Structure formats: structure tokens, C-alpha cells
Amino acid sequence: MKTVHYIFASLALALVLLWGCDPTEKLYKNLDQLQDPYNEQIEYTLTDADYGTVGGAVSSYKAFNDTAIAMDYVPAILARNFVALNLKSSAKVSYNFMIVDTVKAWENVVFGYTLTEEDYEAFGGFIANYGYFLNVPGYHASDFLPDYLPNLYPDVTEDDSVAIIYNFNTEGQTVIPYADWYQFDTVALEWDYLRTITTVAEADEIFSEETYTAMGFDNPYFPNTSVAESKILIWLKLTFPYADEGDTKIVQYNYNTSQGPTPNAVQFEYDGTEWIKLIGYKIEERSEQYVYSASGWVFDPTIRFKMDKADYTYIAENDPIPHPRFSDQGYYYGASGYYRNFDMRLEFFHLNQYTWEIDEETSITYTPEEDDPELVEIYNTQGADAATEELFRRITQEGLIKLLEHKFPDAQPQSEGVDVHYVVEFDTYNNDLSRSYLEAEYKCVTAGGDGVIAEFEFVEGPRERE
Numbered sequence: 001m002k003t004v005h006y007i008f009a010s011l012a013l014a015l016v017l018l019w020g021c022d023p024t025e026k027l028y029k030n031l032d033q034l035q036d037p038y039n040e041q042i043e044y045t046l047t048d049a050d051y052g053t054v055g056g057a058v059s060s061y062k063a064f065n066d067t068a069i070a071m072d073y074v075p076a077i078l079a080r081n082f083v084a085l086n087l088k089s090s091a092k093v094s095y096n097f098m099i100v101d102t103v104k105a106w107e108n109v110v111f112g113y114t115l116t117e118e119d120y121e122a123f124g125g126f127i128a129n130y131g132y133f134l135n136v137p138g139y140h141a142s143d144f145l146p147d148y149l150p151n152l153y154p155d156v157t158e159d160d161s162v163a164i165i166y167n168f169n170t171e172g173q174t175v176i177p178y179a180d181w182y183q184f185d186t187v188a189l190e191w192d193y194l195r196t197i198t199t200v201a202e203a204d205e206i207f208s209e210e211t212y213t214a215m216g217f218d219n220p221y222f223p224n225t226s227v228a229e230s231k232i233l234i235w236l237k238l239t240f241p242y243a244d245e246g247d248t249k250i251v252q253y254n255y256n257t258s259q260g261p262t263p264n265a266v267q268f269e270y271d272g273t274e275w276i277k278l279i280g281y282k283i284e285e286r287s288e289q290y291v292y293s294a295s296g297w298v299f300d301p302t303i304r305f306k307m308d309k310a311d312y313t314y315i316a317e318n319d320p321i322p323h324p325r326f327s328d329q330g331y332y333y334g335a336s337g338y339y340r341n342f343d344m345r346l347e348f349f350h351l352n353q354y355t356w357e358i359d360e361e362t363s364i365t366y367t368p369e370e371d372d373p374e375l376v377e378i379y380n381t382q383g384a385d386a387a388t389e390e391l392f393r394r395i396t397q398e399g400l401i402k403l404l405e406h407k408f409p410d411a412q413p414q415s416e417g418v419d420v421h422y423v424v425e426f427d428t429y430n431n432d433l434s435r436s437y438l439e440a441e442y443k444c445v446t447a448g449g450d451g452v453i454a455e456f457e458f459v460e461g462p463r464e465r466e
Contacts, residue, residue, distance in 0.1 A: 037086030045094040050077050063096035063283050070095050075297035089292040097286045106250050106267035108201035110179040112163025132167035132175050141166050142193045149191040156184045203252035221254035221261040228255050236275045245272035301415035306425040313337030315399045321371050324364035325356040333399040341427040396440040396461045400424050404456045411444040411454035420444050438462040
């Protein structure tokens with residue numbers, strides 16, 4: 001029995017030694033090191049759960065905003081959701097962005113007293129004749145209203161404040177509504193001017209007592225704002241059955257509070273199917289590019305596009321040596337809108353004389369020695385490779401920069417603090433009649449906008465597309 005144990009022990013030891021000395025183990029490790037990390041090019045739209053990991057307003061509204069920007073959180077979201085992706089991976093990420101509406105018309109509705117024709121007549125003189133106040137000393141509303149308010153509020157006993165809405169003409173411009181706030185001084189027994197509101201919005205619809213009655217309410221107000229908004233939606237749909245998409249309505253109504261009926265305003269917009277309450281912001285979808293770098297996922301504002309017919313044609317139409325016959329082709333750059341490429345053929349195109357006979361008496365000829373002597377000189381003295389290199393220089397360092405200025409005149413050098421690069425994909429038609437698929441890279445160095453065209457700098461190219 002002891003002999004059998006020794007045999008099994010020896011066999012086990014031999015297997016361990018044999019495994020530990022496997023000559024292929026090091027080979028497999030070396031092969032693993034030579035392989036590229038696992039990578040993919042993906043597109044991803046953030047989910048409610050992704051926004052939930054951010055917290056705060058982003059979680060509540062399921063959208064990023066000006067203070068919580070996507071690039072600060074998306075890298076971590078990608079790292080959690082795509083643990084297998086590594087170097088050379090890229091992700092086009094779509095997400096919601098909340099734009100705050102700084103012009104909230106419904107917030108500018110002033111609840112107060114609006115002067116009537118009788119009021120203007122009571123002021124007399126110019127104001128009575130024209131029915132508005134002027135931006136001229138002695139003709140401001142505040143020059144008249146403090147003495148006139150006792151007629152409107154004869155029984156004031158507390159420090160009440162009121163808003164008075166009136167017509168105002170700003171130096172010959174259109175008459176628009178302004179509003180002044182006044183407060184009653186119980187000591188001096190007079191009205192004091194507080195401030196002027198110049199952005200007064202007028203409600204499109206003001207609910208009357210009859211409106212509340214028609215809705216089945218005993219009192220001329222809603223019990224609360226929630227009931228008010230739900231009823232107003234129904235009222236809008238019934239009252240404006242032929243509304244057009246984009247129509248808006250500001251509705252003024254009263255609702256009950258502990259202090260009694262209180263005025264409020266709400267704005268709705270018709271989206272083509274339903275009336276939607278405008279709440280001071282809107283959500284739009286945006287997309288950004290991210291790449292997996294040595295430090296993990298990072299924001300990448302690189303703009304990449306493949307040239308199409310219109311792009312080649314634009315370069316051809318701005319070629320210093322236009323083709324005698326075809327407007328979408330040129331000799332200096334070799335762009336061809338029809339074929340969607342750059343013609344790199346030397347002997348059969350650039351260095352080949354071409355004549356277009358318009359009629360029996362008129363013809364136009366392209367002569368390389370006369371029209372492009374620089375390229376002919378390079379070809380004769382340095383050879384075909386140097387001439388081809390010169391063509392690539394013209395394309396990448398001149399022609400494509402013209403195209404970028406044309407397509408992105410308002411470009412900015414940075415996005416969220418990161419330099420913005422542009423990668424232009426293009427095709428060439430070569431001497432051996434083959435086709436190459438190349439790209440060149442640029443960066444924006446001077447911001448465009450307000451009539452100034454952005455400037456671009458050549459970075460690298462041509463290179464084969466990845």
C-alpha cells in the first residue's frame with residue numbers, strides 16, 4: 001500500500017513539474033502583449049439610470065445643464081457601462097441638455113391696475129390728448145401718479161403697494177406698456193414711487209367671472225394652481241380648435257389662497273397636437289465624442305467628416321487653374337466634383353495638354369508649361385514622387401483649409417477647454433488608376449463669428465484612414 005502511495009505522489013510531482021515547464025506559456029504571454037487592447041466604436045444614449053448616478057438637478061430633470069456639464073460625468077458613466085472597452089475605443093454619446101429660458105413672458109405679467117382712457121383724460125394736457133407718458137422730464141408717469149392714486153385708492157390705511165400699468169412712448173418709438181410700483185406712506189399719508197418695470201407682458205386671455213361659471217365653479221377663482229392649469233388646458237383646446245403649431249397663449253386667472261383670491265399667469269404653447277405648459281426651460285438632445293485614452297475616457301471635440309460632391313466642387317470652383325471646360329474640376333488642386341476625388345495622375349492629367357473646342361473658331365487650351373510651370377519644373381528636375389508630394393501639399397495645406405473656412409466660418413479653437421481638431425476624409429485617383437482613401441488633420445487657431453472667418457492650421461496628413 002505504501003508503494004502505491006509513493007507511485008501516485010511521484011506521478012503528481014511529475015505533472016506539476018511538467019506544467020511549470022510548459023515551453024508555450026511564455027509564447028502565449030508574449031502574443032497577448034502584442035495584441036491590441038479590445039476596442040470598439042460605439043454610439044450610446046444616456047438612460048434615466050445614468051442621470052440618476054449624477055444626482056441633483058441632473059437626476060431630477062434627466063438632463064445636464066450649464067453648471068453640470070456632460071463631459072464631467074460621461075467618462076465615469078462609460079467606464080461603468082463598458083468595462084471591456086480599452087485603448088482606441090470611441091463613443092458618440094447622446095444626452096439631454098436643459099436650456100433655461102431667460103425670456104419667460106408669463107413671469108413678466110404684472111398684476112395691477114391698468115390706466116383707462118378716463119384716467120388719461122383726467123391728467124389733462126398732452127397726456128390726455130395722446131394717452132401715453134413720455135421719456136421727457138415732467139411727462140413721466142411718476143410725475144402724475146403719486147397725486148392721482150388717492151382717486152384710485154381712497155381708503156388706504158396700511159403700507160400697501162400697488163402696480164400701475166400705463167402706456168409709455170420711448171422717444172418716438174412704439175408705445176409699449178410700462179408699470180410703476182408705488183407704496184403708501186402711512187406717516188406722510190402719500191404715495192411713494194418705488195420702481196419702474198419696463199418688460200411688461202400682457203396676458204392674452206384674462207378669465208372673467210363668466211369663465212369660471214361656465215367651468216362649473218361657484219366662485220370667480222380656482223381652488224388652487226393645479227386645478228387651474230388642468231382646466232385651462234381643456235379650455236384652450238375647446239376655445240382654439242384651429243391653433244397652429246408654435247402658437248402661444250398667456251392666460252391670467254385667479255386662485256384661492258389664505259389671503260383670498262390671488263392673480264397668477266401661465267403660458268402654454270401648441271405643439272401641433274396638444275397645448276404644453278411652458279415652464280421656463282426646454283430639453284434638447286446633444287451629442288459629443290469621447291475616446292479611450294491612456295488615462296481612461298476623455299471628451300474629444302474632434303470634428304470628422306468625409307468630403308462629398310459639394311466639397312470637391314467648392315475646391316474646384318476656387319482653383320487657381322480652372323479646367324477649360326468643366327467647372328467642377330481644377331488643375332492646381334485636382335479636385336473633381338463629378339468623380340468625388342482629387343486627380344493625382346501626372347502624365348494623364350496635370351502634365352497633359354487639354355483643348356476644348358467651343359466652336360470652329362474658338363477653343364480654350366490648358367498648357368502645363370504655361371499654366372502650371374511650378375509643377376512642371378518640380379517634375380522635370382526632381383521626378384514624379386516630388387511632383388506628387390507637391391500636389392499633396394497643395395491639397396492638404398491650401399485646398400482643404402479653404403474648405404474648412406467655407407464649412408466652419410464660426411468655428412471656435414476650444415470646446416469646454418479642449419482644443420478642437422478637424423479630420424477631413426478624402427479620396428485620390430492615382431497614377432496607376434488605383435484609388436486611395438486618406439485623411440488630413442487640422443485645428444482651429446482663431447475664433448470665427450461676427451463677420452470674422454475662423455482660421456485653421458494644418459496638423460498632419462495625408463495619412464491612411466483608420
